[in-house]
Amino acid sequence: MIHQYDEPVYLISIVAKVLDIHPQTLRQYERENLVTPSRSNGRIRLYSQRDIDRIKLILRLTRELGVNLAGVDVILRLKENVDNMEQDIRDLKNELLRAKNSQTVSHDKALVTKKSIYEMIIFED
Template sequence: MMHHYDEPVYLISIVSKMLDIHPQTLRQYERENLICPSRSDGRIRLYSQRDVDKIKLILRLTRELGVNIAGVDIILRLRESVDSMEKEIAELRHEVQRANNARSVSPDKALVTKRSTYEMIIFEE
């Protein structure tokens, strides 16, 4: 059965086995606000595939690159910020493309208006 990327389906015990980490480590990541698993009605933590991938990134940063938890937090925040900006840029590009497609005057022809100012000087004798 295929699950949606953001669908919370994994119990903490499953995630800890999948990633070979102690469940207490996952709880610590949650206390540090690095991850935010969903909760069932019975308050059981449920992780999505997105959560698992984020935990993999955290583990890579800490284990392979030696980044501490505070550094991981900064990296994750910057990553979210960059992702948000990239999404906004894509939306703006789409909007510009749509505006260009709706243009009634071809791009090589443009209506240009110029303002001229004339001053009148009167000489009195």
């Protein structure tokens, strides 16, 4: 059975075994708000594939690059901000493309296109 990327299905013991780390490490990452697994009705931690990929990134930063957990927190927040900005840029590019293709622009926006690279400004005395 194939699960969705964000679907919480993995128990803490499975994640710990797959990543070759102690379950206490996962609990510490949760205490530090680096990862937030879902909880079942019985309060059992359930991790998604997205959570596992995030933990892999945390492990790479700490083990290979020597970053402490405070640094990991900063890096993860910056990465999230960059990801959000990149999504905003993609959305704006798509909106611009739609506007250019439809030859109309919504009343609350202005579309400016340049005919050439060079522009001349003349100042009079």
